[in-house]
Amino acid sequence: MLRFKNYIHERRTKKYLAKSLYEMIKIQNVYFDSYLKEDFLSKKYVYARILHKRTMSFFRAIQHARELIQKDLNYTVMLSKIECLYEVICSTHLLRYRVNEYSVFEICARELRGLEKTSSELLTHLAKSFFEKNVIVKIDDYLDAIHSFETIYNHTLQVVVRDPVVFLFFIQDLYALQELMVKSDEW
Amino acid sequence: MNGKIILNNQIRHLIRVIFASLIALMICYYFSFTPFGWLLFATIFVMLTPTGSALFQGLLRFFLLVGIVTIGSLLFSSASLFYTTVNEITLGAVIGIIINVLVIPDRVNVEFCRAVTPILQSYANYFSGIVELLITHQPGNTDKDKIIVESNLQRMPSWVYEPGLDIAMQKGYRYFFMKLAHVGEILFAMHHLARYHFNEDLLSEIKQSLMQSVLRVEQFIAALITLLELKKLTEGVIDFYDEIVMIEENFKKTVPHSLELLDVDKQHVYFAEFIYDLKDLRNALILLAKALRQQSSKEIKNI
Numbered sequence: 001m002l003r004f005k006n007y008i009h010e011r012r013t014k015k016y017l018a019k020s021l022y023e024m025i026k027i028q029n030v031y032f033d034s035y036l037k038e039d040f041l042s043k044k045y046v047y048a049r050i051l052h053k054r055t056m057s058f059f060r061a062i063q064h065a066r067e068l069i070q071k072d073l074n075y076t077v078m079l080s081k082i083e084c085l086y087e088v089i090c091s092t093h094l095l096r097y098r099v100n101e102y103s104v105f106e107i108c109a110r111e112l113r114g115l116e117k118t119s120s121e122l123l124t125h126l127a128k129s130f131f132e133k134n135v136i137v138k139i140d141d142y143l144d145a146i147h148s149f150e151t152i153y154n155h156t157l158q159v160v161v162r163d164p165v166v167f168l169f170f171i172q173d174l175y176a177l178q179e180l181m182v183k184s185d186e187w
Numbered sequence: 188m189n190g191k192i193i194l195n196n197q198i199r200h201l202i203r204v205i206f207a208s209l210i211a212l213m214i215c216y217y218f219s220f221t222p223f224g225w226l227l228f229a230t231i232f233v234m235l236t237p238t239g240s241a242l243f244q245g246l247l248r249f250f251l252l253v254g255i256v257t258i259g260s261l262l263f264s265s266a267s268l269f270y271t272t273v274n275e276i277t278l279g280a281v282i283g284i285i286i287n288v289l290v291i292p293d294r295v296n297v298e299f300c301r302a303v304t305p306i307l308q309s310y311a312n313y314f315s316g317i318v319e320l321l322i323t324h325q326p327g328n329t330d331k332d333k334i335i336v337e338s339n340l341q342r343m344p345s346w347v348y349e350p351g352l353d354i355a356m357q358k359g360y361r362y363f364f365m366k367l368a369h370v371g372e373i374l375f376a377m378h379h380l381a382r383y384h385f386n387e388d389l390l391s392e393i394k395q396s397l398m399q400s401v402l403r404v405e406q407f408i409a410a411l412i413t414l415l416e417l418k419k420l421t422e423g424v425i426d427f428y429d430e431i432v433m434i435e436e437n438f439k440k441t442v443p444h445s446l447e448l449l450d451v452d453k454q455h456v457y458f459a460e461f462i463y464d465l466k467d468l469r470n471a472l473i474l475l476a477k478a479l480r481q482q483s484s485k486e487i488k489n490i
């Protein structure tokens with residue numbers, strides 16, 4: 001009976017941790033929409049509302065996970081990593097407040113799409129790894145996407161953008177995100 | 188105590204619903220046309236609206252009910268049922284909407300202030316925790332402060348995004364809401380950067396300025412709360428521009444000035460980012476204060 005109870009508790013903890021990762025993907029998608037969708041500036045409040053809803057869902061999921069982990073400390077490391085991931089994602093996407101020209105994002109749209117796709121795939125793999133044992137988290141595609149963004153930063157953005165240092169911060173945060181996700185064997 | 192209760196929008200809403208239900212029940216008892224209690228149902232249904240948009244959302248809900256009844260009547264081909272039900276729904280909706288709009292109506296500004304004040308206060312504590320973490324490398328209460336910020340953010344007044352809120356106020360509230368979320372994101376970003384171990388010499392140089400900026404942020408947020416409550420500020424507020432300049436100067440002394448060289452060391456990039464976040468925080472707080480001043484002048488005009 002006790003074993004069954006522990007099993008249920010563990011499943012629920014994993015469920016909420018995975019859910020928080022899925023919500024994080026949705027949050028990231030809204031952030032990338034702000035760079036990639038032309039109507040972002042005219043529909044600022046619509047996007048802000050969507051972002052608010054998704055952020056609240058993430059907070060709820062992480063809060064549930066936190067409550068469950070208080071009773072069983074097995075997943076503390078994972079929880080703190082997810083919390084750090086969210087902080088790094090927030091830091092990364094402060095870029096959207098710092099660059100007001102849509103044309104700048106048009107220059108690197110392909111690279112941004114690559115980053116969105118690969119980071120979402122990575123987070124999905126991490127979420128799946130809670131339930132499936134043989135999930136391989138491929139970091140290479142994400143690293144390639146960062147490198148191609150870094151290339152366009154060195155060749156174009158550094159010259160074109162008024163305050164290029166914000167893109168340097170963006171790249172540094174992308175690496176921080178990668179560092180957090182790459183240690184998937186510890187998850 | 189009574190004042191506090193009557194200021195609480197949820198209680199005001201509950202009183203309105205009970206009052207309207209009593210009137211609807213009386214009308215049902217004396218002039219009931221159908222046995223299903225459509226009148227009472229419509230009265231309550233049109234009153235279940237988010238804060239500040241009683242008329243618009245009430246009308247929307249009324250049209251929704253009429254639509255459902257119309258489809259039902261078409262399916263069961265009963266014209267008499269349609270007329271009597273629509274009559275009752277209309278009467279119920281009129282009672283519900285009128286009472287929802289006129290009897291102890293929502294106090295949007297009070298509700299907004301009630302929801303926003305704890306968020307601002309938790310931001311001040313969280314910022315102080317982040318600075319402590321940066322200087323001492325001890326998490327202390329930072330994680331607890333973060334949890335408080337998260338739970339307060341969940342109580343943010345998301346009804347500002349609902350259609351039907353007073354158009355004159357809507358834009359200001361939404362802008363304030365967005366800026367508030369922006370400040371939250373900046374603080375989360377700073378928390379990530381504060382975890383990094385920076386050069387101890389640099390930290391000891393800027394310690395004083397950082398502690399001073401914590402004080403300034405607390406004062407600034409206290410001033411924002413005073414403005415939110417539509418009270419007058421007793422003294423001027425100094426923002427932390429001088430402290431940021433001081434931190435930046437100390438940082439420039441220890442690191443290379445050019446961007447290309449900054450790239451070399453991760454520590455330098457992180458610290459430069461921390462300073463940038465500080466500037467963003469200052470700007471966001473100033474924009475919040477500006478938005479608040481405009482909003483309060485609009486509210487005073489409306490009064």
